[in-house]
Amino acid sequence: MSEEDHAPEAGTLYDQARWTDDGEYEPLLAEKGTSEVEIGDDSPLPDELTRDSLELPDLAEPELARHYTRLSGMNYGVDSGPFPLGSCTMKYNPKFTERAAADPNAAVHPDRSAESVQGTLELRATLQDYLGRIGGMDAVTLQPPAGAAGEFTGIRIAAAYHEENGEDRTEVVIPDSAHGTNFATAAMAGFDVVELPSGEDGRVDIDALEAAVGDDTAALMLTNPNTLGLFERDIEEVADIVHDAGGLLYYDGANLNALLGRARPGDMGFDVMHYNVHKTFATPHGGGGPGAGPVGVTGELAEFLPTPHVREQADGSGYERYEPEQSIGKVHGFAGNWLVLVRAFAYIARLGDEGLADASARAVLNANYLASQIDYEVPYGPFHHEFVASAGEQDAADAAKRMLDYGVHPPTTKWPEIVDEALMTEPTEAETRESLDDLAAAFDAVAGEDDATLEAAPERTAARRIDQVRAAREPRLSWQALDD
Amino acid sequence: MTRETRGSPYAPGDAADTEAMLDAVGADDMEALFDIPEPVRSDGEFGIDARSERDAARLVERTLGRNDDLTEFMGRGHYDHYVPALVDDLASRQEFLTSYTQYQPEVAQGFLQALFEYQSMLVELTGLDVANCSMYDAATALGEAATLSQRVRPVSGDRILVPDHLREGKREVLEAYADGPGLSVEAYPTDEGTVDTEGLADALDDDAAMVYAENPTICGAIEPELDAVGELADEHDALFVLGSDPVALALLERPADVGADVVVGEASALGAGTAYGMGAGLFATREAFLRQVPGRLVGVGEDATDRRAFTLTLQTREQHIRKERATSNICTNQALLALRTAIHAATLGPDGLVTLAEDCVTLARDLAARLDEVPGVRAPVNDRHHFREFQAHTDQPAAAVASDLESEGFAVHVVGEHRVQVCVTDANEPAVDRFVDAVAEVA
Numbered sequence: 072m073s074e075e076d077h078a079p080e081a082g083t084l085y086d087q088a089r090w091t092d093d094g095e096y097e098p099l100l101a102e103k104g105t106s107e108v109e110i111g112d113d114s115p116l117p118d119e120l121t122r123d124s125l126e127l128p129d130l131a132e133p134e135l136a137r138h139y140t141r142l143s144g145m146n147y148g149v150d151s152g153p154f155p156l157g158s159c160t161m162k163y164n165p166k167f168t169e170r171a172a173a174d175p176n177a178a179v180h181p182d183r184s185a186e187s188v189q190g191t192l193e194l195r196a197t198l199q200d201y202l203g204r205i206g207g208m209d210a211v212t213l214q215p216p217a218g219a220a221g222e223f224t225g226i227r228i229a230a231a232y233h234e235e236n237g238e239d240r241t242e243v244v245i246p247d248s249a250h251g252t253n254f255a256t257a258a259m260a261g262f263d264v265v266e267l268p269s270g271e272d273g274r275v276d277i278d279a280l281e282a283a284v285g286d287d288t289a290a291l292m293l294t295n296p297n298t299l300g301l302f303e304r305d306i307e308e309v310a311d312i313v314h315d316a317g318g319l320l321y322y323d324g325a326n327l328n329a330l331l332g333r334a335r336p337g338d339m340g341f342d343v344m345h346y347n348v349h350k351t352f353a354t355p356h357g358g359g360g361p362g363a364g365p366v367g368v369t370g371e372l373a374e375f376l377p378t379p380h381v382r383e384q385a386d387g388s389g390y391e392r393y394e395p396e397q398s399i400g401k402v403h404g405f406a407g408n409w410l411v412l413v414r415a416f417a418y419i420a421r422l423g424d425e426g427l428a429d430a431s432a433r434a435v436l437n438a439n440y441l442a443s444q445i446d447y448e449v450p451y452g453p454f455h456h457e458f459v460a461s462a463g464e465q466d467a468a469d470a471a472k473r474m475l476d477y478g479v480h481p482p483t484t485k486w487p488e489i490v491d492e493a494l495m496t497e498p499t500e501a502e503t504r505e506s507l508d509d510l511a512a513a514f515d516a517v518a519g520e521d522d523a524t525l526e527a528a529p530e531r532t533a534a535r536r537i538d539q540v541r542a543a544r545e546p547r548l549s550w551q552a553l554d555d
Numbered sequence: 556m557t558r559e560t561r562g563s564p565y566a567p568g569d570a571a572d573t574e575a576m577l578d579a580v581g582a583d584d585m586e587a588l589f590d591i592p593e594p595v596r597s598d599g600e601f602g603i604d605a606r607s608e609r610d611a612a613r614l615v616e617r618t619l620g621r622n623d624d625l626t627e628f629m630g631r632g633h634y635d636h637y638v639p640a641l642v643d644d645l646a647s648r649q650e651f652l653t654s655y656t657q658y659q660p661e662v663a664q665g666f667l668q669a670l671f672e673y674q675s676m677l678v679e680l681t682g683l684d685v686a687n688c689s690m691y692d693a694a695t696a697l698g699e700a701a702t703l704s705q706r707v708r709p710v711s712g713d714r715i716l717v718p719d720h721l722r723e724g725k726r727e728v729l730e731a732y733a734d735g736p737g738l739s740v741e742a743y744p745t746d747e748g749t750v751d752t753e754g755l756a757d758a759l760d761d762d763a764a765m766v767y768a769e770n771p772t773i774c775g776a777i778e779p780e781l782d783a784v785g786e787l788a789d790e791h792d793a794l795f796v797l798g799s800d801p802v803a804l805a806l807l808e809r810p811a812d813v814g815a816d817v818v819v820g821e822a823s824a825l826g827a828g829t830a831y832g833m834g835a836g837l838f839a840t841r842e843a844f845l846r847q848v849p850g851r852l853v854g855v856g857e858d859a860t861d862r863r864a865f866t867l868t869l870q871t872r873e874q875h876i877r878k879e880r881a882t883s884n885i886c887t888n889q890a891l892l893a894l895r896t897a898i899h900a901a902t903l904g905p906d907g908l909v910t911l912a913e914d915c916v917t918l919a920r921d922l923a924a925r926l927d928e929v930p931g932v933r934a935p936v937n938d939r940h941h942f943r944e945f946q947a948h949t950d951q952p953a954a955a956v957a958s959d960l961e962s963e964g965f966a967v968h969v970v971g972e973h974r975v976q977v978c979v980t981d982a983n984e985p986a987v988d989r990f991v992d993a994v995a996e997v998a
Contacts (some may be wrong), residue, residue: 087662095863100672100901108905110806116940120777122809127679127905132641135901139645139669146665148653161655163565165609165742169647177617180563180629181832183966184957186913190621191831197618204601216691216833217887219874227731241568255874255884259702261735300809330591332599348888355649357891358666359656359851360689360835364887378727401727404694405633406833408889417615422563423605429562432585436573439580440589453580453590475662475844483658486875500566504576529858533663535859539660542856542868546845548685549675555857 079516079531086476087533088144096534097141100128147480149355150248153502153510155441157457157483157495158250158298160328160350162434165421168353177413181405184389191409192390193380198416199365203426204345205419206327208367211374214407218270219326221345221364222292227399228375229290229319229344229367230260235375237398237483238290238317246275248299248487250325251291263291269489273299273451281314288318295339296326296455298487298495300438309326310340319343319372323363327351328499329435329455332428336367343368353418354411355429363411371396377401410548431456433500437507441498444511445517449505451491457497459490460514469525470517476514476531558693564608564855576906579979622928625966626986630944630978631773632693632722633832634824636911638895639902642826646895648765654772656851656890660866661858667865670890671853673822673897680804681818681838682811684876687850689822689889690836694725695765696819697836697893699849702766703817704794705736706847706882712764713795718750722773731785738764748776748946752783759791769820770800770807773918774976775944776937777807785814801837801900803942811916816841826895828982835892849883851890855858910914915943918979918987925991927979931998936974944978946970949998959997965990 090097106129110121130138149153154161171177179188199211216220226243233240243257246267257264268277274297284291291313295303303309313320322336322344329349330336336344348354348375349362356362368376377399379392422430434456442449445459461480462470471481471494482496494514498507519524529536547553567575568824573585582588589596600944606614627635646652650665657663657670672690677686690696701715719742730740744754750768759766766788771780778784781797788795799807810818821879823834828984840848846869854868874881899909917940926934926947927975934947949956953969960967965986968976979987 091862094719097668099668099675101564101675106905108909110909114806115913115920116777116806120779120808120940121806122812125679125805125905125909127676127908128901129904129906130901132902135898136641138646139898140648142669143645143648143650144665145668146650146654147657147659147662150649150653152806153564154655156655156658160653164653165565165608167612171612173613176616176620176622176624177827177831179622179831180627180829180966181633182626182629182631182968183625184731184961187623187625187657187961187966189623190619194615194618195623196879201603204603207597216889217885219884219886220691220695222733223884227734233951244786248654251873251875251878251881252884252886252887254878258879258881259732259735259884261737263863276991302591304590306595319598330758332601333589333597334591334595336595338597346984355653356655356887358651358663358894359834359890360887361691361889361892370736391926400731401694402730402731403832404692404722404834407833408691409831409833411833413619417605417611420614421606421608421611423603424599424601426563427601428599430566432588433563433566433568435588436576436580436582436585439582440576443580453588455590471659472661475659480662481659500563500873503567505574518885529661533664534661534862534864537660537856537858537864537866539856539866539868542854542866546685546852547855548845548852548866548868549671549678551678552677 079476084531086531089533090141099550100138103134105131126218132250151339152479154480154507155482155496155498157482157497158325160497160499161356161475162499163328163501164353164355168417171417172410172413177410189389191224192381194392194416196383198361198412201419202365203367206344206346206367207335208344209370210376211365212369212375213365213412214377214403215345215366216403216408217360217362218345218347218364219252219256220402221366222252224347224366224402225321225343225375226256226260226290228372231375231397232372233397235287240287241286243289244283245292247294248297249294250323251324257328273301274303275305275309277305277308280309282314283314284318290319290321291528292321292323294323295478297328299451301451301458302455306339325350328455329431331431332424338493343372348415352415354414361411363407363408366376375399430500437498437502439498441496441507445514447494447514457495459487460494461490461498462492462494465492465525467494472536473517473520473525473528474513475529477516479510479513577645618646627966627978627981628979628983628990629968631968631976633829635829635980635982636824638826638828639897641902642895642898645898646891651894657867664865667853669894669897670772671865673862673893674853675837676897676900677837678792680801681839682809683818684842685845685848686839687874688846689893690838690850690885691819691889692834692836693819694728696838697798697834698729700796700817700819701729701733701738701765702736703844703847706793707844708764712762713738714763715765715768716743716763718745718759720732720742720745723773748772748774749778750784752780755784756787759787761791761795763791765794765796767796771803771942775941776939777942781808783814789814795968801896802912802915805908815969822833822896822969823892826899829968833868834898838890847882850885916980918984919943919945922977922987924981926994929995929998931993944976946974946976949973949975951998956997960993963993965993
């Protein structure tokens with residue numbers, strides 16, 4: 072293959088840095104130089120308590136600065152360009168929340184006395200209150216350290232609730248379009264998973280739901296709008312069916328960004344929900360985390376929240392930690408991903424009611440606008456903050472690789488499976504009309520290209536197409552494994 | 556209060572663009588975009604005021620400013636080491652900070668390589684074959700180790716044995732993970748802050764799927780007979796899971812040499828500082844268990860030009876592919892903190908890391924000796940070598956001592972009626988003289 076054959080022609084394409092050395096990209100730290108330190112006679116511990124030696128990279132600070140700066144040049148972030156990865160809500164994060172999280176008063180130990188960390192407890196209590204209002208929930212815990220940890224917390228709360236009522240409910244019902252975490256979470260909490268097929272309109276099929284729920288149903292886990300970007304319009308009926316069967320309704324908050332100021336899970340009949348504050352509010356995703364997954368519940372479930380919980384003291388003199396009576400215990404060793412929560416608080420306090428509603432409206436407008444501008448077929452609709460296009464005859468994964476050549480991060484591919492060759496796209500509110508037009512141009516350029524071109528992509532990125540099958544077949548997961 | 560805008564300043568677009576875009580989608584106004592039935596529509600009146608950036612920043616600063624400014628001598632699983640400026644600087648480069656999980660490896664080589672290097676450093680520190688690129692924290696990593704032990708054990712067994720002094724929060728998280736698969740968490744006895752091997756031998760039987768120990772222990776004591784723990788676990792085909800952190804691992808016995816099958820713990824002891832318990836769980840294990848490992852793994856592959864390149868690998872273990880048969884539900888992890896740990900370790904180098912670890916021993920030893928001279932205080936309580944922290948007996952009720960110390964500007968843990976725990980590292984070392992004076996004042 073030749074690099075020239077397929078190079079896109081547009082004028083302002085993103086070209087990634089590519090640092091090469093002797094046929095490899097940027098060398099590993101260990102290849103730049105290591106030292107082995109013997110742990111010897113001058114150690115403050117006797118031999119039998121220590122290791123013999125330690126060998127690690129040994130580089131001067133300027134060398135490290137260059138190594139990591141070069142690596143950063145070989146990485147794409149949302150500040151680099153559009154990142155319309157469906158269901159991940161990769162939106163721009165304001166920089167002032169970074170400064171807020173760096174506040175020296177945020178850097179306190181979790182075992183400090185409540186009296187000495189009133190600021191931390193007040194901020195936590197206020198964020199609990201903000202999230203409760205936004206979700207229509209009566210009580211909120213900030214402890215779960217990620218969305219999936221929030222799911223685990225919520226499902227454990229549902230389990231504890233049924234147990235308290237003397238009921239042995241063994242099943243969790245989940246639509247086939249749901250996030251994989253829902254299935255994994257339910258199994259991890261000890262439930263059998265009942266998969267619910269989607270109806271022809273991409274939404275919950277009421278007949279299928281009625282057939283699926285019963286005396287064994289502990290909960291239905293639902294994302295609304297769902298992963299096709301569709302609002303579950305029959306949500307009231309869905310809630311009635313689940314509640315009539317004695318089950319609880321769990322809201323997966325991954326798509327809450329589409330609803331701010333327009334609808335609240337609590338008003339739709341959800342009993343328990345998680346918030347992905349790193350998606351809906353603010354926290355740069357940091358290459359895959361940390362996030363935070365606060366969980367909101369109705370008053371009926373508040374006594375099951377993890378411990379410790381935080382509340383204002385009855386006499387209004389300050390804030391305290393306490394243990395809810397039927398607490399499920401803990402889901403994080405301490406109090407969750409605190410600095411992510413500080414960022415979320417700062418973001419909500421900045422935007423307020425109008426700003427949150429505006430963010431949501433523009434996220435929805437941008438999704439619908441982009442869906443209307445691309446050549447790929449987009450089944451279903453109208454959309455909330457994401458849509459799923461079909462690459463049709465093309466392989467969605469190959470099409471995605473080609474989009475990289477046009478300087479944009481591609482959508483999520485091949486999922487949800489109910490759309491053939493899915494390109495699940497979420498532009499978020501952060502993109503301007505111009506940037507959406509550029510995105511649409513990239514989609515359209517790729518849509519018009521042949522398979523050979525797609526299979527040769529990407530060409531303009533730091534690394535060319537990586538053979539992932541081989542990497543999985545012969546796992547080499549450390550530099551030590553490369554010596555073998 | 557200044558209200559700069561009625562909308563979001565991070566959602567750009569002027570009226571003309573909005574109009575044109577609404578036209579393009581065939582909507583009369585923004586409200587028409589929302590396909591939400593009337594009964595479940597809400598008015599969006601949360602009662603949260605919008606603020607200028609300056610005012611929102613001040614609100615955070617003012618609120619957190621209500622915390623007392625105390626010098627902390629606290630540890631027990633959450634540690635403060637000085638974090639070099641290089642860590643903050645490099646980890647806040649936007650290409651790292653604002654990126655996502657590396658689902659498109661061709662544009663994520665930088666982060667993937669950094670995570671591969673992090674995994675490699677843990678392999679060196681633990682002596683085990685593979686490390687993943689982070690769990691939420693030490694407690695959740697321990698929970699994942701418990702469920703792993705059940706999956707890999709050739710015969711069934713549902714007992715998880717942990718030391719009786721295990722931190723309560725960690726035990727509760729472990730119990731949460733153990734609940735679904737029907738594992739039971741039970742304590743074995745400890746003596747002088749470390750494993751009582753005879754007591755452990757008595758507690759063990761062939762229903763034990765896993766034995767957990769920590770080095771250093773939650774009391775700050777260094778385990779003297781870890782190989783015996785490993786042998787006991789082996790005798791009953793139980794997995795030996797060891798808790799530690801990258802600073803301690805630089806100096807203490809190599810987990811692989813004492814028979815550890817899994818190492819879990821807090822990677823955040825390097826790179827994070829105190830953040831109200833926010834951490835990053837480390838997880839390393841033997842190659843035999845590779846396909847049962849929870850979380851993300853970065854591996855080496857080749858690109859179309861045959862150059863070495865990095866990619867997420869073995870994703871068929873993960874929830875987005877395997878769904879209810881996944882090894883774990885973890886998706887978002889603590890990647891940025893893993894990056895910070897790696898940069899911190901690289902900045903120290905092997906010599907700096909070993910020196911830091913040795914300082915953790917000498918600082919604790921010296922501070923214990925000085926406190927032992929204070930009338931009314933006996934330290935350390937346990938006749939062991941210590942790492943970073945130790946327990947001290949106080950003749951006065953410990954709660955009163957801790958409370959009085961707060962008035963003097965210091966924070967310590969209360970761990971018993973007459974027992975406090977004190978942690979010293981390079982971060983609070985400059986305050987040691989004042990701290991000893993304060994203890995002498997209040998004890």
